[in-house]
Amino acid sequence: ETGVTQSPTHLIKTRGQQVTLRCSSQSGHNTVSWYQQALGQGPQFIFQYYREEENGRGNFPPRFSGLQFPNYSSELNVNALELDDSALYLCASSLSWTGELFFGEGSRLTVL
Amino acid sequence: GIQVEQSPPDLILQEGANSTLRCNFSDSVNNLQWFHQNPWGQLINLFYIPSGTKQNGRLSATTVATERYSLLYISSSQTTDSGVYFCAALWSGNQFYFGTGTSLTVIP
Numbered sequence: 001e002t003g004v005t006q007s008p009t010h011l012i013k014t015r016g017q018q019v020t021l022r023c024s025s026q027s028g029h030n031t032v033s034w035y036q037q038a039l040g041q042g043p044q045f046i047f048q049y050y051r052e053e054e055n056g057r058g059n060f061p062p063r064f065s066g067l068q069f070p071n072y073s074s075e076l077n078v079n080a081l082e083l084d085d086s087a088l089y090l091c092a093s094s095l096s097w098t099g100e101l102f103f104g105e106g107s108r109l110t111v112l
Numbered sequence: 113g114i115q116v117e118q119s120p121p122d123l124i125l126q127e128g129a130n131s132t133l134r135c136n137f138s139d140s141v142n143n144l145q146w147f148h149q150n151p152w153g154q155l156i157n158l159f160y161i162p163s164g165t166k167q168n169g170r171l172s173a174t175t176v177a178t179e180r181y182s183l184l185y186i187s188s189s190q191t192t193d194s195g196v197y198f199c200a201a202l203w204s205g206n207q208f209y210f211g212t213g214t215s216l217t218v219i220p
Contacts, residue, residue: 033206042116042198042210043155056206088153099143099202103155 004093004104012110013081021076021107023091031055031096032074034066037088037106049074050096078109086111114139114203118211125189125218133184133214135199143202144175146184148195149213155198158184189218 005024013019025032031050035043045058049068063079072093078085088108092101115138125131135144146158159166159173161182166173170189175182186193196215200208 031206033208035210037153042212043200044210045207048206050206058207090153090155092155098160099206100157100160101145101200101208102157103147105152105154108153 004091004102006089006091006104006107008107009105010108010110012112014112015081015083017081017111018077018079019081019109021078021089021091021109023074023076023093023104025072025074025091025093026102029093029095029102030072031094032068032072033092033094033101034074034076035090035092036060037090038084039087043090046076081111083111085109113207114141114201114209116199116201116209116211118197118199118214120214121212122215123217125216127189127191127218127220129189129218130185130187131189131216133186133197133216135182135184135201135211137180137182137201137203137209139203140177140180141201141203143208144182145200145208146173146182147198147200148193149198150195158197186216189216191218191220194218 033048034046037043047057088106143162147155163177196213200210
């Protein structure tokens with residue numbers, strides 16, 4: 001069984017740039033959720049994708065967007081990066097009927 | 113949304129000691145999970161426990177949904193137990209709400 005994998009693991013961007021983070025869900029899981037974790041805090045929900053559509057969104061601006069592909073993998077895109085976007089971005093996959101989350105190792109984004 | 117509070121925020125234990133971590137939530141929840149965040153940032157599943165009690169080796173968890181709290185017990189702690197422990201509650205929809213975590217340090 002393949003777990004959740006994320007790429008890249010680390011990246012550095014400058015303010016105003018755009019970034020794309022990628023996530024492959026655990027084998028058999030059809031739902032992907034993205035969370036942002038700032039230093040010293042708990043993760044915060046960005047959005048969830050199910051059947052290639054956004055299926056719930058947290059309190060994040062529209063410059064945070066995503067995609068889910070037919071193989072259930074997903075992308076998180078962030079436009080017009082701000083310094084406060086520096087954080088660990090966590091992807092979690094789940095089965096839609098249980099909701100139990102399984103996380104990847106995260107992508108650590110630094111915005112300078 | 114709901115508020116999820118964890119206590120204590122920090123905990124230092126001697127190896128071999130036992131501990132109890134608490135998670136309070138402000139409303140009824142549909143599901144609850146406990147995670148251990150390793151030094152590299154990955155959240156490792158410990159328990160998926162909307163109610164009742166579960167045990168896995170030296171760890172066990174109890175959720176009393178009617179009283180809006182969950183407890184994580186760690187017995188005979190080891191240095192590898194060090195890290196941050198999070199609880200996360202599913203209140204409505206698809207959003208899990210995380211607490212601010214308990215940072216555990218186990219010293220040899």
